[in-house]
Amino acid sequence: MSGVGIVAAQCAHFTRPLALKGGGVLPAFDLVYETYGALNAAKSNAILVCHALSGHHHIAGRTADEFGKPTANVGWWDNIVGPGRPLDTDRFFIVGVNNLGGCHGTTGPASPNPATGKPWGADFPVVTVEDWVASQARLADHLGIDAWAAVMGGSLGGMQALQWTLSFPERIRHSLVIAAAPKLSAENIAFNDVARQAILTDPDFHGGHFYEHGVRPLRGLRLARMLGHITYLSDDQMAEKFGRRLRSGAGSYGFDVEFEIESYLRHQGDKFAGVFDANTYLRMTKALDYFDPAQDFDGDLARALARARAKFLIIAFSTDWRFSPGRSREIVHALVHNGQAVAYAEIDSVHGHDSFLMNEPHYHAVVDTYLKRVTL
């Protein structure tokens, strides 16, 4: 089955300042986004897909090269978006957006700071999930969308889908929160901080102003990604995929790549460090750490979620230990406590936290079945 075909990003420019939760103000900003399918006349069929830590606006289809031919650059959630797929573009208008602080065209640390003309670098504010949702609401205004039929996301994207129901209860009818958590655990924050320390202590980081020095903290970013990748996979899956296999024959009793898992992680680290911005990575992990909608309610998640008007689909994966099913059930039980509408599916999968990106038939059937009931 073919997907949405060739796609191109668009850019929306916003001139009204955005006050941030952390105290700063962005005087103006750009959001880069893609859309698939057509917005109906009632503007009631729009779904916003929020991205996770390393994601962006290019969710589905392929970008084109200078001759208009499709490139190998397939969207990161292409398997779920397209005609006849769960996010059915024959029925829905799908929007993907690169979040503030990102490094794929949206205003972020590598963008010029209007005050200095130089890249923001370390001076770019720390943005939160609430700030992203506020900026996404500006994009909804720009597109003429009063209320999303659904907002959806996995991991950090799921947190945005949850925050939407709290920041704008009247502007979201369904919230699909996948492989997420209502807040990070101490262990989650610990992993994030090790990743940040890898970047912050890289001599090429230059306090976040590395752009001016013509270098990038590749070593730190690479380590951060390698660490992250370990938490995205499951132990079983690593054992099955790599085991203790050696890359070439017997061990050399040295420190070069020997085991397949080392080769895999180093490859992932190198690939990521080559394209991602270290300042963005720092901010994405901070947004994760700060997310805690129950914080203003003495930690009572049910009270925090009481103002939501949306219906919820919560999905977790059996081997996800980064945000285990128990974390999703915290959200589910808070909603049940409040008498709010919720369906919860716990999917058997070997792929750990990354399962939400995989084409698991039962998982996709759950999303498909749920979205088929969404009225337009």
Place this chain on the structure above:
Amino acid sequence: MNQPAERADFDLIASWVQPGERVLDLGCGDGSLLQRLIEERGALGYGVELEGAGVLAAIAKGINVVQGNLEQGLSGFDDQTFNHVVLSRTLQTVRHTERILSEMLRVGREAVVSFPNFAYWKNRMAVMGGRMPVSEDLPYEWFDTPNLRFFTLLDFESLCTKMSLIIRERQVLDEAGRLIVEEPNFLGSLAVYRLGR
């Protein structure tokens, strides 16, 4: 999921639910009972279902369904959240019998339990004839049954006494779904109880 299409106990359960009441259906399957309670009785319904196929079917009906395993109790559900907690034709498949009954009355004010009566006369006849019973309410062969516990009305009521559960109401049905009054432990194929603390 392999439940008889005709669910005579559903009529009774529906008659006990008042509009606006919160109902938790344990082992809700495709959500048929909840759908009925929502549409006919105006209940606020939630279901717990273990099997992915049941969860999917319930989602297709727009039912609030939570995937989970009853054997692990109802941890996460808050105390006294529901007016009724229903366990329809499922108690005989649960290993931790006492725990699930306690949990039902922790999260709900009333437990509604239905189960096949092993002492139904046809079942007794089958055993007398040397074979395990297969009937409308015990539709499985011994080698493929999900049932772990085989018990009678008298057995169940003695457990209720042991657990200090109050039987608020008992209705007993035959295989055709008719109400049985006389000799229920002999003439009844399916029992439906309302329990409290």
